[in-house]
Amino acid sequence: MNERIPDHDTGHDVLAARLRQLPAERLPPAAAWQRIAAQLQEEPRLPAAAAVATPATRRRRWLPTAAAAAVAALALFGAGHWWGQQDRPVPAPAAQASPLEVQADALADAYQQAIASIPQDTVPAELVPALHELDASAGSIRTAIAQSPDAGFLLGQLRRTYALRLELTRQGLAPAGLPT
Amino acid sequence: MKVSLRHLLAAIALLAPLPVLAQTPVNERHALSSGGRVEISNVAGSVTVRGWDRNEVQLTGTLGDGQRLDVQNSANRVQLKVVYPQNSRNSRGAVLELRVPRGSELQAGTVSAALDVADVDLRRLQASTVSGGIRANGQAGESSLTSVSGAIRSQLRTSRLELRSVSGAINAAGTSGGEVSANSVSGGVELDLSAVQRLDVETVSGSLGVRSAGLQPGGRISLQTVSAPITLTLPARTSAQLKVKSFSGSIRSDVGEVERPRYGPGSHLDARIGGGDGDITINSHSGSVRVSLGGR
Numbered sequence: 001m002n003e004r005i006p007d008h009d010t011g012h013d014v015l016a017a018r019l020r021q022l023p024a025e026r027l028p029p030a031a032a033w034q035r036i037a038a039q040l041q042e043e044p045r046l047p048a049a050a051a052v053a054t055p056a057t058r059r060r061r062w063l064p065t066a067a068a069a070a071v072a073a074l075a076l077f078g079a080g081h082w083w084g085q086q087d088r089p090v091p092a093p094a095a096q097a098s099p100l101e102v103q104a105d106a107l108a109d110a111y112q113q114a115i116a117s118i119p120q121d122t123v124p125a126e127l128v129p130a131l132h133e134l135d136a137s138a139g140s141i142r143t144a145i146a147q148s149p150d151a152g153f154l155l156g157q158l159r160r161t162y163a164l165r166l167e168l169t170r171q172g173l174a175p176a177g178l179p180t
Numbered sequence: 181m182k183v184s185l186r187h188l189l190a191a192i193a194l195l196a197p198l199p200v201l202a203q204t205p206v207n208e209r210h211a212l213s214s215g216g217r218v219e220i221s222n223v224a225g226s227v228t229v230r231g232w233d234r235n236e237v238q239l240t241g242t243l244g245d246g247q248r249l250d251v252q253n254s255a256n257r258v259q260l261k262v263v264y265p266q267n268s269r270n271s272r273g274a275v276l277e278l279r280v281p282r283g284s285e286l287q288a289g290t291v292s293a294a295l296d297v298a299d300v301d302l303r304r305l306q307a308s309t310v311s312g313g314i315r316a317n318g319q320a321g322e323s324s325l326t327s328v329s330g331a332i333r334s335q336l337r338t339s340r341l342e343l344r345s346v347s348g349a350i351n352a353a354g355t356s357g358g359e360v361s362a363n364s365v366s367g368g369v370e371l372d373l374s375a376v377q378r379l380d381v382e383t384v385s386g387s388l389g390v391r392s393a394g395l396q397p398g399g400r401i402s403l404q405t406v407s408a409p410i411t412l413t414l415p416a417r418t419s420a421q422l423k424v425k426s427f428s429g430s431i432r433s434d435v436g437e438v439e440r441p442r443y444g445p446g447s448h449l450d451a452r453i454g455g456g457d458g459d460i461t462i463n464s465h466s467g468s469v470r471v472s473l474g475g476r
Contacts, residue, residue: 126291126310130328130346137365137384137406144406144465148427148446153404153463157384160363164346168328 098149104142104158111162115169123172134165206276208239208260210253215303217285218278221261225273225293229286231300231318232279241276294330305336313348331367343369349386368408376401383408388467394418395458402460408467412460416473419454424471426464433471 097105123131141158148154212218218237220227225244237258243249246265253259262274273293280286285304288295290312297307300318305325307314313330316323323338327348334343334351339358343350345367352362353372361380362369368387373379375394382404390403391413401420403410409429414420424431424438425448431438436451453460453473462469 124291124310127328130310133347133366140384141406144427148465151425151427151463151465154406154465157382157404157406160382161365161384164344164365168346 098145100145100149100152100155103155104145107155107159107162108138108142111166115162115166118166118169118172120169123169127168127172130168131165134161134168137161138165203242203244203272204247206239206241206243206249206274208237208249208251210237210251210258211235211255212237212253212258212281212284213255214281215283215285216256216258216281217287218280219257219259219261219287220276220278221289222274222276222293223262223264223291225275226312227288227290227293227295228277229288229295229297229300230277230279231282231302233282234279235281236279237281237284238279239276241274243274244272246271247274305338311348345386347386375399379403395420395460397457399458400460401458402462404463405467406465409470410462410464410467411470411472412462413472413474414453414460417454418458418473419456420458420460421456422449422451422453422460422462422471424449424462424464424469426467426469428466429464429468431469433469434473435471 138158138161141154141161144151145154145158212235214235220229220239237260239249239260243262248263250261250263251259260278262276265271278288280300280302282301283303285306286297286300286302287306288297288308290309292311293309294312295307295309295314297305297315298317300320302318302320303322305316305320305323307316307324308326309330310328311330312327314325314327314332314334316325316332316334316336319337321338322340322342323334323336324342324344325332325334326342326344327350328345329347330345331349332343332345332351334341335354336352337355341352341358341360343352343360343362343364345364347365348367350362350364350367350369350371352360352370355374358376359378360371360373360376362371362382364383364386366385367383368389369381369383370389371379371381371391373390373392375396376392377396377399379390379392379399379401381388381390381402384406385408386405387408388403388405388410390401390411392401394415395401395418399420401412403412422433422436424433424436426446428445431447431449433449433451435453436449438447438449440447460471462471
């Protein structure tokens with residue numbers, strides 16, 4: 001799917017370039033209708049082949065542009081549909097997430113909610129690097145769980161990491177400093 | 181010249197008392213019944229703990245500028261806490277030496293103060309620091325040493341040892357047999373232990389090195405890491421069932437054959453060492469695993 005995007009963009013660019021080359025809207029010159037009427041009256045005098053040839057030639061000239069526009073419109077519609085799907089958070093079907101991942105997600109949600117409920121501005125500066133370390137480690141463990149969905153020990157690692165994160169964040173609330 | 185010297189001496193005489201005035205001496209003594217608990221809390225500076233054969237607790241040392249000592253005691257409990265003034269970032273920490281009775285329980289906590297425990301014989305030792313570092317020697321029935329970024333060095337003789345760190349290195353040696361658990365996030369863990377009954381070590385990214393004099397009958401060793409290398413060294417006489425599993429880390433072992441699935445990542449090893457009495461389980465996600473049987 002990703003490989004097709006440049007084609008869409010290229011098609012879009014070609015269309016945009018052609019659109020730019022189209023003549024800009026103009027006001028008809030003065031007495032245009034009179035001249036057209038005069039030409040219409042002269043038309044029967046022209047050869048039949050020439051009379052048919054003029055609109056046919058115009059149609060042929062516009063045919064590639066119309067086709068390109070149609071292709072580009074389809075491409076743009078397809079790309080838009082694709083991006084729309086990317087922006088939307090697609091809920092992973094239960095069958096795709098391993099049981100370990102589901103548990104890890106539930107664990108992460110529970111701890112993150114608990115941690116978020118604690119005022120973060122009370123965390124002592126001494127603990128900040130450690131909290132960052134724990135957050136980064138939790139991310140590493142979750143990545144490892146996604147890679148190795150049967151490694152049950154990783155769930156224990158994740159629980160311990162989040163528990164420690166919560167514990168240290170709570171320590172920051174202690175009124176008399178660390179530790180009491 | 182004489183005038184200049186006199187001025188210099190006068191200036192020294194005026195400046196000399198300033199550090200003395202900024203520090204307050206501490207000398208506390210409190211009786212404690214047998215098996216009682218001693219609690220000490222200090223933010224910065226240092227706390228040195230030594231054991232003695234008296235049934236009393238003694239605290240000596242100096243407090244920094246603006247600090248005070250909060251003491252609460254009963255027959256079974258002595259609580260000592262250095263209270264720091266607000267905005268005391270630039271003041272010097274308290275330097276304290278604590279004497280604790282044999283058989284007592286010690287609970288010591290610091291933030292950046294170094295914690296040094298030695299020559300003790302405790303019923304229970306609980307020491308925690310944020311960045312100060314912990315050194316522990318002596319004897320304790322149960323021991324728990326916890327740090328955030330400070331290093332932990334233990335040579336305790338204890339039947340149950342718990343070591344926890346976030347990024348501080350953990351190093352335990354001596355005759356810490358029985359039950360040992362060590363948890364670290366990114367700090368390395370190095371253990372050199374006597375024969376263990378139960379050993380649990382976990383790290384996320386901190387390296388993990390364990391050397392043990394073996395397993396006690398029916399003992400169990402469990403080592404886990406996400407991305408760090410694991411090395412386990414045991415004596416050849418070890419009797420255990422060895423199970424090693426790794427998702428993408430290499431496995432090398434003096435015993436057993438490493439097996440890999442025909443398709444996909446992962447490798448594992450199941451082997452019997454000696455009579456196969458105990459259990460050794462090693463799990464790694466991406467860290468390498470090395471098992472040697474060339475130990476003591």
